[in-house]
Amino acid sequence: MWEVVALTVLALFLACAAWTGRVRFFVASLYVWLPPTAAVLLFAMAVARALQLRGNRGESCCDEAHAPAPKAQLFYALIILIPIVAAVSVDPRQFSPDGMRKRRAASIVRDAALDRAMNWALGMRTAGARPAEAVLPPEPTLYEIINAVEAGHKENLTGRFVTVIGQCSLRDGASDRFELYRMVVTCCVADATAVSLDVVRPDGAKIEPGQWVRVGGVIKFDDSANPQQPVIHATIVTMIPTPHNPYL
Amino acid sequence: MTAFSFNLSDFVFVWWGLLYEAFPFVALGALLSGVVERCLSRETVARFFPRNHWLGILASGCLGLIFPMCECGVVPVVRRLMRKGVPVSAGITYLLASPIVNPLVIVSTTVAFGGRAGWLIAGLRAACGFVVAAIVGLVVWKFVGERSVLLSKHADADDAGHTREHGGSVIRDVLATAAMDFLQIGAMLVFGAGIAALINSGFSRAAMEPFASNPWTAVTGMMGLAVALNLCSEADAFVAASFYAFPLAAKLAFLVLGPMLDVKLLVMYSAVFRPRAIVAISGLVALLVLLIGVTGYVWLPMMGMGGL
Numbered sequence: 080m081w082e083v084v085a086l087t088v089l090a091l092f093l094a095c096a097a098w099t100g101r102v103r104f105f106v107a108s109l110y111v112w113l114p115p116t117a118a119v120l121l122f123a124m125a126v127a128r129a130l131q132l133r134g135n136r137g138e139s140c141c142d143e144a145h146a147p148a149p150k151a152q153l154f155y156a157l158i159i160l161i162p163i164v165a166a167v168s169v170d171p172r173q174f175s176p177d178g179m180r181k182r183r184a185a186s187i188v189r190d191a192a193l194d195r196a197m198n199w200a201l202g203m204r205t206a207g208a209r210p211a212e213a214v215l216p217p218e219p220t221l222y223e224i225i226n227a228v229e230a231g232h233k234e235n236l237t238g239r240f241v242t243v244i245g246q247c248s249l250r251d252g253a254s255d256r257f258e259l260y261r262m263v264v265t266c267c268v269a270d271a272t273a274v275s276l277d278v279v280r281p282d283g284a285k286i287e288p289g290q291w292v293r294v295g296g297v298i299k300f301d302d303s304a305n306p307q308q309p310v311i312h313a314t315i316v317t318m319i320p321t322p323h324n325p326y327l
Numbered sequence: 328m329t330a331f332s333f334n335l336s337d338f339v340f341v342w343w344g345l346l347y348e349a350f351p352f353v354a355l356g357a358l359l360s361g362v363v364e365r366c367l368s369r370e371t372v373a374r375f376f377p378r379n380h381w382l383g384i385l386a387s388g389c390l391g392l393i394f395p396m397c398e399c400g401v402v403p404v405v406r407r408l409m410r411k412g413v414p415v416s417a418g419i420t421y422l423l424a425s426p427i428v429n430p431l432v433i434v435s436t437t438v439a440f441g442g443r444a445g446w447l448i449a450g451l452r453a454a455c456g457f458v459v460a461a462i463v464g465l466v467v468w469k470f471v472g473e474r475s476v477l478l479s480k481h482a483d484a485d486d487a488g489h490t491r492e493h494g495g496s497v498i499r500d501v502l503a504t505a506a507m508d509f510l511q512i513g514a515m516l517v518f519g520a521g522i523a524a525l526i527n528s529g530f531s532r533a534a535m536e537p538f539a540s541n542p543w544t545a546v547t548g549m550m551g552l553a554v555a556l557n558l559c560s561e562a563d564a565f566v567a568a569s570f571y572a573f574p575l576a577a578k579l580a581f582l583v584l585g586p587m588l589d590v591k592l593l594v595m596y597s598a599v600f601r602p603r604a605i606v607a608i609s610g611l612v613a614l615l616v617l618l619i620g621v622t623g624y625v626w627l628p629m630m631g632m633g634g635l
Contacts, residue, residue, distance in 0.1 A: 082506055082507065082510040083506075085510065086506055086509065086510070089350075089513075093347075093350065096347070102347060105340070105343050105344045105347045105348075106344065106347050106348055110348065113347065113348065113350075113351040113352075114347050114350070114351065116351050117350045117351035117354045120351070120354040120355070120358060120505075121350075121354055121509070124354070124357070124502045124503070124505050124509060125506060126502075127498070127499045127500075127501075127502030127503040127505075127506060128502070128503045128506035128507070130499055130503070131499060131500070131503040152510065154514075155510045155511055155513075155514035156510065156514075158514040158517050158518055159510070159513055159514055159517055161517065161521075162339075162342055162343060162346060162517055162520075162521070165339045165342070166339060166343055169335060169336055169339040171336040171337070171339050171340035171343075172340075173340070174337055174340065175334050175336055175337055177332065177334060177337075178334055178336075178337035178340075178528060180531070181528075181529075181530065181531040181532060181533075182532060183532065183533065184569045263565075265435075265561070265562040265565045266348055266558075266559045266562035267345060267347060267559070267562070268340055268341055268344035269341050269345050269348075269523070269527050269556065269557065269558060269559075269562075270556075270558050270559070270562040270563070270565060270566050271344075272565070272566065272569050
């Protein structure tokens, strides 16, 4: 009977997570339908198993011969219930700032002059020849800005005003700037990769680690340590609630 | 930043990320397993499965193209199929190949690496996955022994004439069998995903960068990462592509090994295979992937893919 209890509790937990929208913090938006589907399947399994146990009282079905012993069933059921207890007690919704830093994507080091030379040699139109509007949409994501830089559109981006949203991470020893980051998730948070840009904060703007903000500012390439790295010089930083789809 | 540090919130976050993603597929796999148990007799399996062992193993390696399964969902299905008379060697080949030789994974790998290079890398990944799975299947058939790799309760299970009389409806029987399969495999998944989350949430990816310069450390480092991160085979290519410092040979080792062998899968395999068999199969898979990765430094440039 333990398997019926474990499957029912798990099904209810998955259904609740889907109902409350908690699932979207854990999996990519493409896959949010998976946990409620599993909840339906598991609930059906639990009901069928309960009916089978009631119907087979005193009989030995061949399925029972293959089934684990009652003690093993209890053991398996308890293991399945452990993460539910952990989720209820901890209730995580996002990575800690340290967890984000562990997931930073390495940035591609590109030589713009070499890129242009290669494009010229291969007879391709240089990336920089594209009009500024074609490089970025009106409200780009962090990912699109980074991609545009890596595609060689540095000149078109310099001086452009952008509005982007993301989470904040404070840089050690740099009080005038912070890191604006987003997580790129393909399936679930286990494959999350952080993409980030430096933001020079306007005077008086208060920043909390992990806080969601909308930043408006001008893109410049004035980082002395890495001139290929774009930096947003913010004129406005607004705190916003967690977006419905927190991942890129 | 240290290479490893523990944070409870991050650990539970990644643990549930893995479970939300994997539970549905294990439930689906358990359901298919219930269908196999209730609706497929040994006679039917014997009639449709190739009698020639070679053909059976090679066909099993490609079966994922028609019946795609992810690495979590495939475990209960293969367990049940082997009990129904599918040769163990063919079952293992399907188990290892289907998460790679699989249209969804081929497309996701192509998208992750992009353009023509994406198609080439996806093709290489599928080909290497097929070769490794088929070799392991052949070794199990020729050298290890078909029944000696299974846990005794599966090896001894005799489902002959198992078009048996079931008391209830087909749907009830299928679901009830699926419930028992899910309980066992699901518990293994929870345990394995817990270990996986511990490593995945605590490990800093920046710690990998020093490994990139030497072929041996690059390949073994990426193999270790594949085992430790426990990524879904549809998502791992995006993570592999973000390791810019590593050459394609090392990324290929990551892409081929991960869906066949990771911490959560090792724990799940323990519901099907004997511990010695798991060690032997894992060792052989790792050795073959290491061979592909290290020799890749030679044959990939010969194929014109050295710069990728």
